[in-house]
Amino acid sequence: xxxxxxxxxxxxxxxxxxxxxxxxxxxxxxxxxxxxxxxxxxxxxxxxxxxxxxxxxxxxxxxxxxxxxxxxxxxxxxxxxxxxxxxxxxxxxxxxxxxxxxxxxxxxxxxxxxxxxxxxxxxxxxxxxxxxxxxxxxxxxxxxxxxxxxxxxxxxxxxxxxxxxxxxxxxxxxxxxxxxxxxxxxxxxxxxxxxxxxxxxxxxxxxxxxxxxxxxxxxxxxxxxxxxxxxxxxxxxxxxxxxxxxxxxxxxxxxxx
Numbered sequence: 001x002x003x004x005x006x007x008x009x010x011x012x013x014x015x016x017x018x019x020x021x022x023x024x025x026x027x028x029x030x031x032x033x034x035x036x037x038x039x040x041x042x043x044x045x046x047x048x049x050x051x052x053x054x055x056x057x058x059x060x061x062x063x064x065x066x067x068x069x070x071x072x073x074x075x076x077x078x079x080x081x082x083x084x085x086x087x088x089x090x091x092x093x094x095x096x097x098x099x100x101x102x103x104x105x106x107x108x109x110x111x112x113x114x115x116x117x118x119x120x121x122x123x124x125x126x127x128x129x130x131x132x133x134x135x136x137x138x139x140x141x142x143x144x145x146x147x148x149x150x151x152x153x154x155x156x157x158x159x160x161x162x163x164x165x166x167x168x169x170x171x172x173x174x175x176x177x178x179x180x181x182x183x184x185x186x187x188x189x190x191x192x193x194x195x196x197x198x199x200x201x202x203x204x205x206x207x208x209x210x211x212x213x214x215x216x217x218x219x220x221x222x223x224x225x226x227x228x229x230x231x232x233x234x235x236x237x238x239x240x241x242x243x244x245x246x247x248x249x250x251x252x253x254x255x256x257x
Contacts, residue, residue, distance in 0.1 A: 049117065049119065051118065052119075054126055058122050059121075068139045070141060092114070096121075096123050099113050114139050147186065152189075155189060156189045157194050162197070163199055166202035178208065180216065197227075218257050226252065
């Protein structure tokens with residue numbers, strides 16, 4: 001683990017966590033024999049990795065408690081969490097306030113939260129320390145890499161994709177995370193009866209999510225169209241901002257056949 005005060009270049013992490021790989025600061029993800037366009041899918045774009053004082057302290061004092069080292073193969077949930085419980089993957093945990101609240105609301109699950117940005121991971125550590133929840137582990141990595149290399153097939157009970165970057169500009173649409181190839185990858189990691197939950201405040205992206213997941217082999221919509229908002233999910237700052245700006249929050253729930 002890198003010391004909390006490690007310098008950054010403002011565009012990519014400089015610690016030894018393997019989240020970078022190519023010249024653009026994106027990870028080099030090996031997806032085997034999948035199409036070339038899928039090998040380029042990443043779940044993030046370059047941002048600053050600077051930590052504020054609260055984040056530095058949390059990284060230094062709490063990292064050993066909740067932050068995982070990258071496994072060399074498939075993650076062993078029982079070894080990581082010290083028990084057998086339903087395993088949930090949160091994709092893009094952001095600054096982590098909702099992660100801590102959701103874990104506290106559902107103590108019977110084991111929540112693996114994946115986030116690539118160091119400030120987000122550090123802020124999540126701060127929230128976890130404040131709430132004291134024990135059923136969360138953090139992994140700093142690109143989630144496509146994690147799904148391909150570190151999550152065993154049919155091992156996840158739920159996958160959460162809450163408020164991913166909508167990439168609203170037309171020229172950026174190809175950067176959206178929820179695509180047929182990505183959903184196929186997620187579906188293969190869900191057990192039968194496992195649940196994929198999605199939420200967005202960007203209607204065009206919600207429609208894309210609905211179309212992509214409805215067309216996915218192995219998934220069925222748990223509701224006739226949009227799903228009700230889950231009680232355990234707090235209103236994130238993205239959700240509050242979207243509502244304040246007059247946007248509609250769309251939830252989706254798909255079940256692995």
